Amino acid sequence: DAGVIQSPRHEVTEMGQEVTLRCKPISGHDYLFWYRQTMMRGLELLIYFNNNVPIDDSGMPEDRFSAKMPNASFSTLKIQPSEPRDSAVYFCASSARVLGDMGSPLHFGNGTRLTVT
Protein backbone atom coordinates (compact mmCIF):
# COMPACT_ATOMS: atom_id res chain seq x y z
CA ASP A 1 0.00 0.00 0.00
CA ALA A 2 1.34 3.46 -0.90
CA GLY A 3 0.02 4.99 2.29
CA VAL A 4 -1.80 8.32 2.51
CA ILE A 5 -0.84 10.52 -0.42
CA GLN A 6 -0.97 14.30 -0.22
CA SER A 7 -0.33 16.88 -2.90
CA PRO A 8 1.31 19.23 -3.40
CA ARG A 9 4.20 18.78 -0.94
CA HIS A 10 4.90 22.49 -0.98
CA GLU A 11 2.69 25.43 -1.89
CA VAL A 12 3.72 29.06 -1.96
CA THR A 13 1.01 31.57 -2.73
CA GLU A 14 0.18 35.18 -2.30
CA MET A 15 -2.32 36.51 0.18
CA GLY A 16 -5.82 36.48 -1.24
CA GLN A 17 -5.29 33.53 -3.55
CA GLU A 18 -7.23 30.29 -3.40
CA VAL A 19 -5.35 27.22 -2.22
CA THR A 20 -6.48 23.61 -2.66
CA LEU A 21 -4.80 20.76 -0.84
CA ARG A 22 -5.45 17.17 -1.88
CA CYS A 23 -5.46 13.84 -0.11
CA LYS A 24 -5.84 10.21 -1.12
CA PRO A 25 -6.45 8.01 1.94
CA ILE A 26 -5.48 4.40 2.34
CA SER A 27 -7.93 2.16 0.54
CA GLY A 28 -10.50 0.65 2.91
CA HIS A 29 -10.09 3.25 5.62
CA ASP A 30 -13.42 4.72 6.71
CA TYR A 31 -12.18 7.79 8.60
CA LEU A 32 -10.31 10.75 7.14
CA PHE A 33 -8.83 13.61 9.13
CA TRP A 34 -7.34 16.98 8.28
CA TYR A 35 -4.84 18.40 10.80
CA ARG A 36 -2.76 21.56 10.78
CA GLN A 37 0.66 21.75 12.46
CA THR A 38 2.48 24.89 13.58
CA MET A 39 5.29 25.45 16.05
CA MET A 40 3.06 27.51 18.29
CA ARG A 41 -0.02 25.28 18.40
CA GLY A 42 1.22 21.83 17.45
CA LEU A 43 -1.15 19.46 15.63
CA GLU A 44 -4.72 20.76 15.54
CA LEU A 45 -7.68 18.85 14.16
CA LEU A 46 -9.54 20.83 11.53
CA ILE A 47 -12.22 18.40 10.35
CA TYR A 48 -12.87 14.70 10.04
CA PHE A 49 -15.05 12.51 7.84
CA ASN A 50 -16.60 9.11 8.38
CA ASN A 51 -17.61 7.22 5.24
CA ASN A 52 -17.20 10.45 3.22
CA VAL A 53 -19.56 12.43 5.49
CA PRO A 54 -18.18 15.39 7.49
CA ILE A 55 -18.71 14.65 11.17
CA ASP A 56 -17.03 17.48 13.04
CA ASP A 57 -15.73 20.67 11.48
CA SER A 58 -15.52 22.67 14.70
CA GLY A 59 -11.75 22.96 14.27
CA MET A 60 -12.02 24.78 10.95
CA PRO A 61 -10.75 28.25 11.85
CA GLU A 62 -12.98 30.35 9.63
CA ASP A 63 -15.41 30.28 6.75
CA ARG A 64 -12.42 30.73 4.48
CA PHE A 65 -11.70 27.04 5.06
CA SER A 66 -13.76 24.29 3.47
CA ALA A 67 -13.27 20.56 3.02
CA LYS A 68 -14.93 17.98 0.84
CA MET A 69 -14.79 14.25 0.38
CA PRO A 70 -16.62 13.42 -2.86
CA ASN A 71 -15.70 9.73 -2.67
CA ALA A 72 -13.83 7.25 -0.51
CA SER A 73 -10.52 7.83 -2.25
CA PHE A 74 -10.25 11.60 -2.40
CA SER A 75 -10.55 14.66 -0.19
CA THR A 76 -9.72 18.34 -0.58
CA LEU A 77 -9.10 21.17 1.84
CA LYS A 78 -9.61 24.61 0.32
CA ILE A 79 -8.64 28.01 1.68
CA GLN A 80 -10.18 31.01 -0.04
CA PRO A 81 -8.91 33.67 0.33
CA SER A 82 -5.62 32.67 1.91
CA GLU A 83 -3.86 34.80 4.53
CA PRO A 84 -0.28 34.77 5.88
CA ARG A 85 -1.48 33.33 9.20
CA ASP A 86 -2.62 30.21 7.33
CA SER A 87 1.02 29.31 6.76
CA ALA A 88 1.53 25.87 8.31
CA VAL A 89 1.95 22.21 7.46
CA TYR A 90 -1.37 20.56 6.66
CA PHE A 91 -1.66 16.82 7.23
CA CYS A 92 -4.23 14.37 6.05
CA ALA A 93 -4.64 11.10 7.95
CA SER A 94 -6.86 8.07 7.59
CA SER A 95 -7.91 5.32 9.92
CA ALA A 96 -9.70 1.99 9.69
CA ARG A 97 -12.29 1.39 12.38
CA VAL A 98 -14.35 -1.16 10.54
CA LEU A 99 -13.85 -3.63 13.37
CA GLY A 100 -15.12 -1.13 15.92
CA ASP A 101 -11.78 -0.55 17.59
CA MET A 102 -12.01 3.14 18.31
CA GLY A 103 -8.38 3.29 19.39
CA SER A 104 -7.20 2.47 15.89
CA PRO A 105 -4.13 4.50 14.96
CA LEU A 106 -4.03 7.25 12.38
CA HIS A 107 -1.95 6.89 9.25
CA PHE A 108 -0.60 10.26 8.16
CA GLY A 109 0.53 11.56 4.82
CA ASN A 110 3.72 13.57 4.60
CA GLY A 111 1.87 16.86 4.61
CA THR A 112 1.65 19.98 2.49
CA ARG A 113 3.81 22.88 3.63
CA LEU A 114 1.83 26.03 2.84
CA THR A 115 3.45 29.44 2.77
CA VAL A 116 1.26 32.47 2.20
CA THR A 117 3.16 35.69 1.51
Next chain:
Amino acid sequence: SQKIEQNSEALNIQEGKTATLTCNYTNYSPAYLQWYRQDPGRGPVFLLLIRENEKEKRKERLKVTFDTTLKQSLFHITASQPADSATYLCALVGGSYIPTFGRGTSLIVHP
Protein backbone atom coordinates in the same frame (compact mmCIF):
# COMPACT_ATOMS: atom_id res chain seq x y z
CA SER B 1 -9.96 23.15 29.55
CA GLN B 2 -8.28 19.97 28.37
CA LYS B 3 -4.54 20.14 28.29
CA ILE B 4 -1.79 17.78 27.13
CA GLU B 5 1.75 18.59 28.17
CA GLN B 6 4.96 17.28 26.73
CA ASN B 7 8.36 18.71 27.55
CA SER B 8 9.09 21.39 24.97
CA GLU B 9 12.81 21.19 25.62
CA ALA B 10 14.76 18.65 23.61
CA LEU B 11 15.98 15.56 25.43
CA ASN B 12 19.66 14.88 24.75
CA ILE B 13 21.02 11.48 25.68
CA GLN B 14 24.01 9.29 24.91
CA GLU B 15 23.72 6.27 22.66
CA GLY B 16 22.96 3.11 24.61
CA LYS B 17 21.12 4.88 27.42
CA THR B 18 17.37 4.72 28.07
CA ALA B 19 15.34 7.70 26.91
CA THR B 20 12.24 8.56 28.92
CA LEU B 21 9.65 10.98 27.59
CA THR B 22 6.68 12.26 29.57
CA CYS B 23 3.10 13.05 28.62
CA ASN B 24 0.92 14.70 31.25
CA TYR B 25 -2.71 15.64 30.86
CA THR B 26 -5.42 17.50 32.74
CA ASN B 27 -9.19 17.69 32.50
CA TYR B 28 -9.24 14.56 30.39
CA SER B 29 -10.34 10.95 30.77
CA PRO B 30 -8.78 9.16 27.82
CA ALA B 31 -9.84 5.66 26.89
CA TYR B 32 -6.62 5.19 24.94
CA LEU B 33 -3.25 6.84 24.72
CA GLN B 34 -1.12 6.62 21.58
CA TRP B 35 2.50 7.47 20.86
CA TYR B 36 3.74 8.59 17.45
CA ARG B 37 7.15 9.38 16.02
CA GLN B 38 7.67 12.28 13.63
CA ASP B 39 10.76 12.86 11.53
CA PRO B 40 11.51 16.26 9.92
CA GLY B 41 9.43 16.84 6.81
CA ARG B 42 7.31 13.73 7.42
CA GLY B 43 3.98 12.92 8.96
CA PRO B 44 3.67 11.26 12.38
CA VAL B 45 4.01 7.48 12.42
CA PHE B 46 2.14 5.38 14.97
CA LEU B 47 4.26 3.43 17.44
CA LEU B 48 2.21 2.12 20.35
CA LEU B 49 -1.25 2.24 21.88
CA ILE B 50 -2.15 1.63 25.51
CA ARG B 51 -5.66 1.34 26.91
CA GLU B 52 -6.89 2.92 30.13
CA ASN B 53 -7.06 -0.44 31.88
CA GLU B 54 -3.48 -1.33 30.94
CA LYS B 55 -0.52 -0.29 33.07
CA GLU B 56 2.26 -1.09 30.65
CA LYS B 57 2.83 -2.04 27.03
CA ARG B 58 6.04 -3.17 25.33
CA LYS B 59 7.20 -3.47 21.74
CA GLU B 60 10.80 -4.38 21.08
CA ARG B 61 12.90 -1.58 22.66
CA LEU B 62 9.84 0.55 23.41
CA LYS B 63 7.84 0.60 26.63
CA VAL B 64 4.84 2.74 27.50
CA THR B 65 3.23 3.15 30.91
CA PHE B 66 -0.13 4.72 31.63
CA ASP B 67 -1.08 5.98 35.10
CA THR B 68 -4.65 7.30 35.10
CA THR B 69 -4.32 8.41 38.72
CA LEU B 70 -1.28 10.58 38.02
CA LYS B 71 -2.70 11.44 34.58
CA GLN B 72 0.62 10.60 33.03
CA SER B 73 2.19 8.36 30.43
CA LEU B 74 5.88 7.58 30.20
CA PHE B 75 7.51 6.47 26.96
CA HIS B 76 10.81 4.63 27.22
CA ILE B 77 13.32 3.71 24.53
CA THR B 78 15.95 1.32 25.83
CA ALA B 79 19.43 0.96 24.29
CA SER B 80 18.81 4.15 22.34
CA GLN B 81 20.45 4.70 18.97
CA PRO B 82 21.11 7.83 16.90
CA ALA B 83 18.41 6.59 14.52
CA ASP B 84 15.90 7.05 17.35
CA SER B 85 16.40 10.83 17.11
CA ALA B 86 13.03 12.34 16.22
CA THR B 87 10.06 14.13 17.75
CA TYR B 88 7.72 11.94 19.76
CA LEU B 89 4.06 12.88 20.11
CA CYS B 90 1.52 11.53 22.54
CA ALA B 91 -2.14 11.52 21.60
CA LEU B 92 -5.13 11.05 23.87
CA VAL B 93 -8.27 9.35 22.63
CA GLY B 94 -11.35 10.09 24.70
CA GLY B 95 -15.07 9.80 24.28
CA SER B 96 -15.12 11.24 20.78
CA TYR B 97 -12.52 8.64 19.75
CA ILE B 98 -10.62 11.34 17.89
CA PRO B 99 -6.95 11.69 18.87
CA THR B 100 -5.86 14.97 20.42
CA PHE B 101 -2.13 15.48 20.16
CA GLY B 102 0.47 16.96 22.44
CA ARG B 103 3.07 19.24 20.88
CA GLY B 104 5.77 16.61 21.08
CA THR B 105 9.23 16.29 22.56
CA SER B 106 12.38 16.21 20.46
CA LEU B 107 14.80 13.39 21.27
CA ILE B 108 18.44 13.65 20.22
CA VAL B 109 20.63 10.59 20.69
CA HIS B 110 24.33 11.34 20.50
CA PRO B 111 26.77 8.68 19.23
